[in-house]
Amino acid sequence: MPELDTDVLVVGAGGAGMYAAVAAARAGARVVLADKSLVGRGGATIMAQMTVAAAVGEWEPDHWTHHLADTVEAGRGLCDERLAAILCEEAPVRIREMDSWRVGWAREDGRMRAVMAPGHKIPRCVYVDFLNTGPAVAKTLRTRVAQGAGIARISGLSIADLVVHDGRVAGAVGINLEDGQPVGIAAAAVILAAGGLTRLFRRNSASANMGGDAYALALNAGAELIDMEFPQFFPIGHLAPRLVGMDPIMWDPFRYKLGGRLLNGRMEEFIENYGERDSGVYTAPRDITSYAIVKECAAGRGSPNGGAYLSFEHIPEPELRLAFGPVIDRLAKNGIDLTKRPVEVAPIAHYHMGGVRVDERMATRVEGLYAAGEAVGGANGANRLSGNAIPEAFVFGERAGRFAAQRKDEPRAWRSADDAQAGRLVERAHGAGGGEAAGLGALLRELQALMWDDVGLLRTEHGLSRALGRIREMRTDELPSLAPRRKAHFDHALLDWLDLGASLLAAESVALAALDRRESRGAHQREDHVATDPARARNQVLRLSADGALDSAWADIVAAPHARAPLEAAE
Amino acid sequence: MSAGSVTIRVRRGAPDEPSRIETFTVPYSEGMSVLDAVMWVRGHVDSTLAIRYACINANACKECMVRVDGKTGYACTSRLGADGALIEPLGNKALIRDLVTDIVPPKERLDAHLEEG
Ligand SMILES: Cc1cc2nc3c(=O)[nH]c(=O)nc-3n(C[C@H](O)[C@H](O)[C@H](O)COP(=O)(O)OP(=O)(O)OC[C@H]3O[C@@H](n4cnc5c(N)ncnc54)[C@H](O)[C@@H]3O)c2cc1C
Ligand code: FES
Secondary structure, eight states: OOSEEEEEEEEOOSHHHHHHHHHHHHTTOOEEEEESSSTTTSSSGGGOOSOEEOOOOSSSOOOHHHHHHHHHHHTTTOOOHHHHHHHHHHHHHHHHHHHHTTOOOOEETTEEOOBOOTTOSSOOEEOOTTTOHHHHHHHHHHHHHHHSTTEEEEETEEEEEEEEETTEEEEEEEEETTTTEEEEEEEEEEEEOOOOOGGGSSSBOOOTTOSOHHHHHHHHHTOOEEOTTOEEEEEEEEEESOOOSSOTTTHHHHHHHHOOEEEOTTSOBOGGGGTOOOTTTOOOOHHHHHHHHHHHHHTTOOOTTSSEEEEOTTSOHHHHHHHHHHHHHHHHHTTOOTTTOOEEEEEEEEEEOOEEOOOTTSBOSSBTEEEOGGGBOSTTTTSOOTTOHHHHHHHHHHHHHHHHHTTTTSOOOOOGGGGGHHHHHHHHHHHSOOOOTTHHHHHHHHHHHHHHHHSSSSBOHHHHHHHHHHHHHIIIIIHHHTOOOOOSSSOHHHHHHHHHHHHHHHHHHHHHHHHHOOSOBTTBOBTTBOSOOGGGOEEEEEEEOTTSOEEEEEEEOOOOOOOOOOGGGOO | OOTTEEEEEEEEEETTEEEEEEEEEEEOOTTOBHHHHHHHHHHHTOTTOOOOOSOTTSSOSOOOEEEETTEEEETTTSBOOTTOEEEEOOSSSOEEETTEEOOSOGGGSHHHHHHHO
């Protein structure tokens, strides 16, 4: 007997996983909701401070087809338009449902307040004051899953492998961190909602749990990934001085409200040299800003910590206070006085467009295996609109939960021989043994540096080939020899080792897809192929072959055009 | 203490291991947090040093509560002074290993669901 048996196993309890659990439970399924960290706390959802895009249409007339048009335009020809349409059409439904659960969307005159964000042509980004969107969303969903009948929440259960027989999912195995117990979970359906992979890059906005587990679990189970070459970088992430307790992407609203001068290490404006204008307002698009900062650094003109300066010194203090009063005090606690010195900023890995390939039911090609949230690829194509990630988590989560629940009466595919799988996993992890201490950290650091330097913003054939070769070596030769010695309780090194295994496979898929896409498009910029090639308006699909090698193939994009509805028709 | 480095003392142990204090010297940078120092040790010296944390910077996950020089606080927002600190697990929660204590709500524990069968 496996340790647990359930209709639906949800892997990861962020926005997508919690929504999936609620939806599956209300469709009558029994659910296990497992997170390697604490339920509702470990991922990106609780860290998001900004906005959620949805054509709610209360603030200004809007319609989901307009949101879709903006999403598809940002996606530079690669969106799975079926998924993008689902995202945009159902976002307002989920936002209203969250509203009925009292998440507390900001209102003015009784109407849900919506603001403009880059790439949107209509103000449609709702939020919770003040910079509290993610925490409010996470809290609301935590309450819902706690109240949902039939949802078993398990914190500190890290899922390490799926169990699959004949193309059909049977369940999963994982490790209970507190006591090191191997755990087998039989399930009629499994939903991968384990989030993104931005931790693979040296500079990132990631939590400790964004190392790409979902992608590795999917590949190892026989599912496919799509658009893996497209990580999104946020151009002006905070770099220095050390700032704690604040979202690293916090400078964005500052520069919207106040402007801000972007300067290189010589205190000169430089955006002009890349075909855009700064002159104290700095409105250049994200990809150009990121590229310009990295190029200045490569040319030896970076700021001391390897980024650019962002200066507000030209703005009088009363104006700063008026716009950001309480935040100015929090900055002061961090020893930052914006009137006296500039801060340093640099691009950071922030979101992943690519992910598990699913159909409109969020089903993968493995029977019974679903995916949701940032782990899913396709909806955002080559570039994501700001504010589209949280609705993606809600909408895809709800759908995955609803459709997965339909399998609740299916006979389990779990076999008695599978009972020993979880134990074997732990044995394998400790098999070689003795790879104590510093080796794991060194390997992770090397991977993050490699991904940043060669698979990040400046990509070339040479750099990508080098990175790919090295990642393969690390994955197949070096990682196995680093398996840590066993500790019974909260085996942190074992967790690191499992994480690293997943990270290396996820990293390899990003590098491989980036190497094979010999053009520039959206978030993927090749120094040696600067133009966009119309013939490559196609998606790359990755799979793991029987011998453990990663294969890539090209697939036609999924087109499902929708005309923009006249706006009077909204509501 | 050499220039540019700082010493932290960490109370380690598990229910079945005697408690001990280990000393680590880590590179110092202005404004660094206690968590920065512990993460540096995990990444460079000993990855078995156990601590709970997720968000690192955002002070959102609230998982990293420890005692710093006897005072309870978040490791990620407690600043590390140039003269270092003594870092210990919470005293009022059951110890699991090193800096990890049992902060998981009872209904979110695996054994709560094993019993249900
Ligand atoms: C700092 C920051 C700010 C952001 N701001 C915005 C914003 O303003 N608007 C917006 O739309 N988007 C924003 N995003 C993006 C958005 O927050 C995410 O894309 C979205 O929340 C992802 O939700 P999710 O549920 O798919 O994943 P997550 O919320 O990341 O949850 C995944 C969960 O899976 C768990 N997990 C991982 N691996 C395993 C495993 N092997 N076993 C068990 N559990 C596992 C993790 O612990 C985690 O709890 C931001 C992201 C960051 C990092
Ligand atoms: S690490 Fe998340 S609050 Fe400290």
